[in-house]
Amino acid sequence: MGLAAKLLLVCSPLAYAALKAPSAPLRFALGYSAGVGFVIAGAASLDIPWLLGKRRRDGSVPLWSYLLFSSFHMGFRVYVKVRRLVSEEPVYTKVTPEWYVGGWPFAPGDVPAGKPAVVDCTCELQRTAVVADLPYLNLPAFDSRVPKLEYFDEGVRWSLEQQQAGRPVFVHCAFGHGRSVALLCACLVAQGAVSSWQEAFALIKSVRPHVRMNRIQRETLMRWCERYSQNAKT
Incomplete structure (x- = not known):
């Protein structure tokens, strides 16, 4: 749902x-x-993620958003934390030594070791202190949606640049099931670690069994892969 x-x-x-x-x-x-x-x-x-006002440059949510949409902000955070509390799934999962995928990091143990670069695929959750000193990129999208195609391009390019600089990359959304998985599939394809997004998804699911992508996420990922393949041939 x-x-x-x-x-x-x-x-x-x-x-x-x-x-x-x-x-x-x-x-x-x-x-x-x-x-x-x-x-x-x-x-x-x-698909209007800018409504909540999250600032891409630093991942902060402005005061006016908390005041105007306070019931949503409070309710969604409670929902995320309660679901995290009752779930046996780890906050994040190592997919390969270079790539991690997971949920919103708000506690010290929620971030992989090695000072990873962080790709945040949420528009409704603020960047927290536990990732404040790490390289950071926000690609805003609502839960059950996916970052726009131009954000896919930016996210893939930035993530590969971070890896070339010797950093692992941690891609997260609220729970590490949909938005972040779609982007990580694109990154794995662009890196050449897999030959297709289906292979990338199977790899992620083999280590994080509850991941899933809905129709919108799959179709956006497929469009990105088609465009990436065409550009690679020219």
């Missing part, structure tokens, strides 16, 4: 509860939370 569908599932009862709430403050709180959820659901459906 995509982010938009999850938000609609949560916010529709909130909107109904707001209409039935016995007091004005409660009606406002429930109505505000529902309204924010509907707006974010629309942005996720229309």
Whole structure:
């Protein structure tokens, strides 16, 4: 289930509860939370990751975003942390000695050793202190979406440059299942470590079994691979 569908599932009862709430403050709180959820659901459906205002240069989320969309920011962080708490899956997984894939790093143990370069494929989660001193690139995308094609090009180029400088690369999204996997597949293809994105995905899944890509992520990756193959021939 995509982010938009999850938000609609949560916010529709909130909107109904707001209409039935016995007091004005409660009606406002429930109505505000529902309204924010509907707006974010629309942005996720229309692929508008800049709505939340995350700054690509440093991965920070501005104060106005926290104020305007506070119920979403708080709710999504709680969701990520609770899901992380109950999951037996490691935060990150080594795919090869040069590549790691995983979820949002917010605790010291969430980052691979070796001072990796970090590729952040989220638009809804702020860069945290545990990666503040590491080389960093943000390719914004909502959960269940994928970075745009031009971001794929930038992410692949930057990641390979970091590896040429002797650094491993850690590609992450919220949980290390979709957005980050799609980008890492592209990186592995461009590096020549695999012959196809399907082989790259199989390699990642062999070490991180819960990874999956939805239709949008697969189609975007396929378009990037087709364009990359054509450019390589010219």
